[in-house]
Amino acid sequence: MNTATRPRLVLVDDHTMVRSGVRTELGDAVDIVGEAGDVEAAIASVTATRPDVVLLDVHLPGGDGRGGVDVLEGCRSLTTAAGAPVRFLALSVSDAADDVIAVIRAGARGYVTKSISGTDLLTAVRRVADGDAVFSPRLAGFVLDAFGAVAGEVAEVDEELDRLSVREREVMRLIARGYQYREVAKELFISVKTVETHVSSVLRKLQLSSRHELTAWALHRRLL
Amino acid sequence: MNTATRPRLVLVDDHTMVRSGVRTELGDAVDIVGEAGDVEAAIASVTATRPDVVLLDVHLPGGDGRGGVDVLEGCRSLTTAAGAPVRFLALSVSDAADDVIAVIRAGARGYVTKSISGTDLLTAVRRVADGDAVFSPRLAGFVLDAFGAVAGEVAEVDEELDRLSVREREVMRLIARGYQYREVAKELFISVKTVETHVSSVLRKLQLSSRHELTAWALHRRLL
DNA sequence: GGTCGACTCAGGGTCGACCCTCATGGCCGG
């Protein structure tokens, strides 16, 4: 992702008025590829379209009644066509600590309230698409205190990550999760030898020397 | 650890009166093998005695001025003679969220305030020694919400862990962290062949088949 | 048309991970 292209977006909110408002405010700057008003429809839509970013309402009907958290858990580990993870930006009327914690723990990369301006929302969407963490100022201090400074690290990740090709990123994700070469090969329908080639490139580009270091690296950057 | 034996304890608090009070209240039920009143002395004492539990004051002079957190970071990954990790129970006058979060993130297994009764403190020490997580009731909800339920899982760990010998546990910890056989051998002053033997035993006893699964296992049980 | 990068794959080599068997010595409980 870079700021020149339009992020592909899925919009999840049970209020039609809110969805309409977001569409109007963001307008042509994004590509809205899906909308949903409940948990089930949201999971289906995100799985089908694999967007760059999901704008996710925290309080949502359906599922197990835990709102946006159910959606996050139903969409674990999805990736875009480019191999980047599908990222979630929580959009809520509430700034209660409990809501924030639950949705961040479930994997959201940001949290903003519905009082945000259109231009600020666009900025937030773009930053999340780029892998940054985004929080409205009054939440930032709280969240970063609780979970350690993530934001700073994430920025530098994509510099190194950008040097990898799409295919290399796919291979890297599987290797870091402990897959064997043979398993990666079967998963991606390529030969073991090709997997070796990609792994070698990844290790060289990231200046690592073994799959263990790769795992540690990915773990540290929270890419798993 | 089991409740029949007396847990070996190190007491860290800058107030002599508090240490005296703890000694009196816990009396013969524990074996106090060290005491300290500042960060440096605490690290030295814990490193030297490798107790089952460290009772740690959160606000402590010395170090980098971050109190108990400095002690925790100075004592990373220490183990007792039996191969279990040295566990820390934070003891504080404060129940401010910031204090709790900082010390838990740094690795403490529990947090109680100084208003606790002697019998309750003894229970807390024993539970921490057994690997449980312990928090005073009004903190429990907050902490578990933020960091996920840890307490339940830990109990079942030691059943499987108990089937390993002391030496096997030491080897396992290093392997799970990504050490190579050669590095483990050097670290423990034994030959590579002996490391192989121990690793084989560990994998067989835990019914795992590779170091990757071991890492995942240890990660899941939060032994790293 | 030529170059360049991404993706694909093969051959061949080194080294680490993991397994099995076997052997020694110490310590403990029967």
Next chain:
DNA sequence: CCGGCCATGAGGGTCGACCCTGAGTCGACC
């Protein structure tokens, strides 16, 4: 005193991880 568990370690074997060289296709860009 002996059988058993533990820690130590050797020999020998299979297989996976990682590296280097080389090479064919395809699409993008000049």
